[in-house]
Amino acid sequence: MLKTLSSLRVLEFSHAVLGPACGLILADLGAEVIRIEPPEGDPTRTLKGFGMGYYPFFNRNKKSIVVNLKDPRGLNVIYKLLETTDVLIENYAPGTMERLKLGYDALASHYPKLVYCSLKGFLPGPYSSRLALDEVVQMMSGLAYMTGPVGQPLRAGASVIDVTTGMMGALAILAALRERDVTGKGQLVKSALFETAAFLMGHHMAYAALSKEPVPPMPARVSAWAIYRTFKTADDELVFIGVTSDKQWVRFCEIFERRDWLADERLATNNGRIEQREWFIPQVEKMIGEYTKADILQRCEAAELPVSPIARPEDLFDDPQLNQGNSLIETILPNGDVTKLPRLPFRLHERDEDLNARLPEMGQHTAEIMRELGLD
Incomplete structure (x- = not known):
C-alpha cells in the first residue's frame, strides 16, 4: 500500500x-x-x-x-x-x-x-x-x-x-x-x-452560451470530427475509430488503400469531411464492414490511430495493459x-x-x- x-x-x-x-x-x-x-x-x-x-x-x-x-x-x-x-x-x-x-x-x-x-x-x-x-x-x-x-x-x-x-x-x-x-x-x-x-456539464453549458442553441444529446450531436464513432465489422463486432486530425486522415486512407479519398479535395480537411458526412460516412461504414475486428485493430494501431473494441467490464480482468501495468x-x-x-x-x-x-x-x-x- x-x-x-x-x-x-x-x-x-x-x-x-x-x-x-x-x-x-x-x-x-x-x-x-x-x-x-x-x-x-x-x-x-x-x-x-x-x-x-x-x-x-x-x-x-x-x-x-x-x-x-x-x-x-x-x-x-x-x-x-x-x-x-x-x-x-x-x-x-x-x-x-x-x-x-x-x-x-x-x-x-x-x-x-x-x-x-x-x-x-x-x-x-x-x-x-x-x-x-x-x-x-x-x-x-x-x-x-x-x-x-x-x-x-x-x-x-x-x-x-x-x-x-x-x-x-x-x-x-x-x-x-x-x-x-x-x-x-x-x-x-x-x-x-x-x-x-x-x-x-460545464463544457456543454459553455457550448450553449456560445452557440445560442439548445445542446443536443451526445447520440444526436454533430461531432467535431467526421470519423469519430463505432462501426460494424465483417465478423459482426463493433469497433470505435477516431480520426481527429488531417494527418491522421492521411494515414487512415493509406492503411485502407483509399487513394480516391485522398485525391478528393472535398475530403482534404476535417471541416470538409464533416460537410460531406451524408454520403461519405456510409462509404466508410461499407469499407469497415469488409474487414474483421482483428484486422481493423491491427491496421489502426499500426498507423497510430485512435481505435478500440467495445469491451464489457469483465473483459478488463484479462486486459494486458491493466495486468502488465x-x-x-x-x-x-x-x-x-x-x-x-x-x-x-x-x-x-x-x-x-x-x-x-x-x-x-x-x-x-x-x-x-x-x-x-x-x-x-
Whole structure:
C-alpha cells in the first residue's frame, strides 16, 4: 500500500458509494481509515444486484469498528477516538450527524485541528435539505439527457457522480490539510453530488452560451470530427475509430488503400469531411464492414490511430495493459474468492510492490481500537 498519507487517521461515517469512495482514496494512499459501522453492520455489505460490488471495491485497506451511535457509551468512544483523528468523512442524510451530536459545529471547538468532510446531495442553497442519489442528480444536471438518445434520458453506466464527488471530497480534504499545515487549524469542507454533476456539464453549458442553441444529446450531436464513432465489422463486432486530425486522415486512407479519398479535395480537411458526412460516412461504414475486428485493430494501431473494441467490464480482468501495468490489485471477496480490482489510476512512486487490498470484516478492529483508547 502506498504510504504517502500514513501519518493520517480518518474516521469514516458512510454508506453506499459516495463516502466510501472518498475514504478509499485516502486509504489507498496509506491513511488509517476507520469505518464506523452500526451494530447490524453496513447494509452495503449485503446488497444484491448491481450493488453487490460496492462493498468489495470501495472499502479495501480500511479498518472496521462497530459502535452504537445512539448509545451515550458509543458516542464517548467516538469522542475519545477524535482526539487522535485528523479527518472525519460523512455522507449521511442531511441533519443525521447533527442529531447524533457529531455535526461540525458540535465538534469544532473540542477538536480544532479536525478536517471535517461532509458529502451531500447539494451544497448550501435552496436544495440543501433534499435527499439525492447519483441517478437523481444525473437527471437534474442534464447528464442523463446528454447520455441517451433524443427523448430517452439514460443514466451513465457507472456511479460516476458518486465516485467523482468522492474524488472532489478527497481533493478538498488534502487542500484543507495543507492549509492546516500553515494555520494549525482544521475546517469544514463540503462536496456534493449535484454541483459535481453540474461541473461535468460545464463544457456543454459553455457550448450553449456560445452557440445560442439548445445542446443536443451526445447520440444526436454533430461531432467535431467526421470519423469519430463505432462501426460494424465483417465478423459482426463493433469497433470505435477516431480520426481527429488531417494527418491522421492521411494515414487512415493509406492503411485502407483509399487513394480516391485522398485525391478528393472535398475530403482534404476535417471541416470538409464533416460537410460531406451524408454520403461519405456510409462509404466508410461499407469499407469497415469488409474487414474483421482483428484486422481493423491491427491496421489502426499500426498507423497510430485512435481505435478500440467495445469491451464489457469483465473483459478488463484479462486486459494486458491493466495486468502488465500493475493496475489491478488482488482482492479477497467477502465469499472468499480471489479476484483483481482496479487500483487508483495514478502513480506516485516507482516502487510500490507492497500494494495490497484487504477488506475488513464487520467490527474486525473494534477490540484493537478499544485497547488503544484504554476502553477494553
